[in-house]
Amino acid sequence: MIATALKHEVKDLSLAPQGKQRIEWAGREMPVLRQIRDRFAAEKPLAGIRVVACCHITTETAHLAIAIKAAGADAILIASNPLSTQDDVAASLVVDYGIPVFAFRGEDEATYKRHVQTALDHHPNIIVDDGCDVVATMVQERQDQLSELIGTTEETTTGIVRLQAMFKAGVLTFPAVNVNDADTKHFFDNRYGTGQSTLDGIIRATNILLAGKTIVVAGYGWCGKGTAMRARGLGANVIVTEIDPTKAIEAVMDGFSVMTMEKAAAVGDIFITVTGNKHVIRGEHFDVMKDGAIVCNSGHFDIEIDLKALASKSTGVSTVRNFTEEYKLNNGKSVIVIGEGRLVNLAAAEGHPSAVMDMSFANQAMACEYLVKNKGELTPGIHSIPVHVDKEIARMKLEAMGIQIDSLNADQIDYANSWTSGT
Incomplete structure (x- = not known):
């Protein structure tokens, strides 16, 4: 185990062994995110970037956090829902992976809001939001920090609705990546x-x-x-x-x-x-x-x-x-x-199966990289995950499942790109 001197607020650090075991179990069903994490560890695309993730603290989210840290980010986690935190997972992230977590199951509204403020005290460059609470709070209460923000990613329908309302109101002054609309997210995670x-x-x-x-x-x-x-x-x-x-x-x-x-x-x-x-x-x-x-x-x-x-x-x-x-x-x-x-x-349960969150969190991880790579080039507003990224995640998932698909031959490519061929 690593030292646990880093700041955190979780229920019980002694739960870490159980949490680590469950995190490792979930990882068996998350091969796409594992491939991304391995690449991130080698390339460090988020080196020096401060990341705040406001998500459900589950075994699957743990793998997203681990991937973001592997990418070189200085990341902290808070809960996006008072009843979704898995306390053993939160403990393991602190003890075994050195990731600060401020979340425990059953936290009241005052504690939740305090944790949002703790997240903003981290002065994030990227916010991985789940419901848009952190972003909305920054816009309403921390205007002075907006210049530090590269952008945000959002994977819930509720959060996207809020971002759209913010854009209409003229207060969305930074890029937001709509992870929810990625095919490899809503077709599988949501359904x-x-x-x-x-x-x-x-x-x-x-x-x-x-x-x-x-x-x-x-x-x-x-x-x-x-x-x-x-x-x-x-x-x-x-x-x-x-x-x-x-x-x-x-x-x-x-x-x-x-x-x-x-x-x-x-x-x-x-x-x-x-x-x-x-x-x-x-x-x-x-x-x-x-x-x-x-x-x-x-x-x-x-x-x-x-x-x-x-x-x-x-x-x-x-x-x-x-x-x-x-x-x-x-x-x-x-x-x-x-x-x-x-x-x-x-x-009342453990959330989505790991296999579908594999693709959802792959999108989140890639969206963070996309924001950093395109810093200063993306206009304020809501942006979709690039199609080639979406397709690459699907390809990796199929490959991990041992499934092969067809590809077009040269004649078919010519036909698909021609307007002169007909019946």
């Missing part, structure tokens, strides 16, 4: 990662049989698609609610029932919000739910379920299982809430 881990969280928290249940999925973006697909695969009857007519049609064509939340509230057994917006499930919906209906959220922030409205309609709240609370309503029914309305896949 397969969220789909599997959300249901994993529900099952761990409740131990109920999903087959035969009616599951209402609020939102049919990539996360909603994955959740609905996996719920159907476990035998559930799936209802989708949407505000976007195109996505609603897509859900219908995919074989799901589509209706308003007003109607779905009365027939659903389990409700999952994945919209990125607030109060998707509100007081009027709780009023008509079945007795014992289960509600949970898999969006980034804990605002999708209006828990204040639920509490106002309740005579009391009790913990019935780990991560599971029962609200006794004034009308005699009860509503079950998992994970305090926070990300159910991290509050």
Whole structure:
């Protein structure tokens, strides 16, 4: 073990051996990030760069942090969600890898905000954000540090929405890389990662049989698609609610029932919000739910379920299982809430499988390198991951899986680039 004199705020450093074992286990499923880390260790593309990462502190995030450090960065980590930190992983990052971490599971809002300030005290050149809290706080409270910022990377839909609003308001004066829109991120992380881990969280928290249940999925973006697909695969009857007519049609064509939340509230057994917006499930919906209906959220922030409205309609709240609370309503029914309305896949489970986070965090690592290589050349605003980077990550993933694909021959290339050839 290395010395632990570096600054940190974690729950218990004695948890480090368990954390290291789990970090190493996750690494078996993350070959792409491992290749990037090895290259970073040789080339040091982030040498002298101060990096702040505000992420879920999980075994997978640990490998991103290790890769960023290998690249030569002076990096620190804080949590992006009070219930997503894996305390043994946080301890191992400090003890075994020499990475300062300021996060522990269950930290309150005041502690979370203090950790954001600690992150900004690091005077970051790059911010790897997950929900845009660090960036927004810098813009609002640390204007004097903006000149030190090379840019930020963001991989959540919620964070991108906030960055777009900042750009419209004229306060996004630096480049931000939209990792969320990379094909190797949202096609896989959002769809397969969220789909599997959300249901994993529900099952761990409740131990109920999903087959035969009616599951209402609020939102049919990539996360909603994955959740609905996996719920159907476990035998559930799936209802989708949407505000976007195109996505609603897509859900219908995919074989799901589509209706308003007003109607779905009365027939659903389990409700999952994945919209990125607030109060998707509100007081009027709780009023008509079945007795014992289960509600949970898999969006980034804990605002999708209006828990204040639920509490106002309740005579009391009790913990019935780990991560599971029962609200006794004034009308005699009860509503079950998992994970305090926070990300159910991290509050009640371990988050996305390592194999999909391999590509997501490969994008994050490459985005950091991209920002440094193009320092001073990227305009303020939101930038996509370069297509060639996205394709390279996909290629590395296929190679690691032992899968080969075809390539165009010269004749096919000529045909694809010609406008004179026809039928």
